[in-house]
Amino acid sequence: VNVSNTDANVIMGEDDSKKENQENAFFEFKTALELAQKIKDPIEEKKAARGLGASMQRQGKHREAIKYHSMVLSVSEREGEDSGNTEAYGAIADCYTELGDLEKAATFYDQYIARLQAD
Amino acid sequence: VNVSNTDANVIMGEDDSKKENQENAFFEFKTALELAQKIKDPIEEKKAARGLGASMQRQGKHREAIKYHSMVLSVSEREGEDSGNTEAYGAIADCYTELGDLEKAATFYDQYIARLQAD
Amino acid sequence: LETVPTIRKLRAYAEQIRTSDLEKCLEKMGDNVNNNTRKAVEVLSRGIVNKLLHGPLQHLRYDGSDDRTLDETLENMHALNRMFNLET
């Protein structure tokens, strides 16, 4: 029993490295998102959503990533304050590119490019 | 006499603005250069030389600018330490371009470009 | 639409440079850097990259309405692919 437990740990340890760190990151951002929503802090809410989106992208989960990056846009709309939107448009377009949906990607890149010169 | 003094001041004041500031800058950098040479501080010596070069460029005196930017390269060679060289090569090339000597400009741009990826 | 993958790759190329240089900068600043400073540096790095990419990316989008021809847009794409080594 001891040996097989150790084996399991070795295998899990080998699975660690980048992916495990991504999962840790995911849970941290998830907690941050829930907390930000509870205390109604839209800036932190957007940061957490962006973090979740980036984490999903690194895991190759582009549909889920789009969901989280889009959350940034919704919070902006809800709050009437557009910080983080440029990056969100770019990231969503990146995801659609990875998914092979170049039409949608182009639409979001257009939004992204239109915002590049603002401060 | 009082009136003409005031007139002179007005004229001098009108001459101020950018060009006057450049001249002030020139004298400040010149003093800094002499001080740095006296106390043997090569880093400050290079900063002052670069400042003098930039100031000359803004006044359109490209030959003098080359002289000062080249001083950065000489100090580097003397001290065996090449900080500021990338920018100096680029600035000298800019000056040769302005002077219409594209051959020389190309030589210095090559040195500049070769250094762009270093940290 | 053919230019979309180039946009994607150029963005990734620039972002790698940005994050790597930003990290080095924050390391140099040490632990006593406050949030205000950290944010200003982050905005600086993003601002420079975004402004430099604006021209090229704009010239990769062809909406059929302006003076630019489709040929020109594709030439821009080929040049960017060459210059930033994006084909791989």
Added chain:
Amino acid sequence: LETVPTIRKLRAYAEQIRTSDLEKCLEKMGDNVNNNTRKAVEVLSRGIVNKLLHGPLQHLRYDGSDDRTLDETLENMHALNRMFNLET
């Protein structure tokens, strides 16, 4: 040699973005910014610009020895002039 003015203009274009964004960044940091931080930020801004310009500028230089053709170098130049609006 024909590409030299483009190199000059692209450098000037990037330098203007860099100094303007750097100034804004230092303003935000306020007066209590020390020399170490100031230098790190300056190095950051220069590093990002230099690394982003490296590819394009390298592809504007034609030394006759490598695979690149003169035609390709001139195409790169035309594309950069268009994309960064350098002709004016």
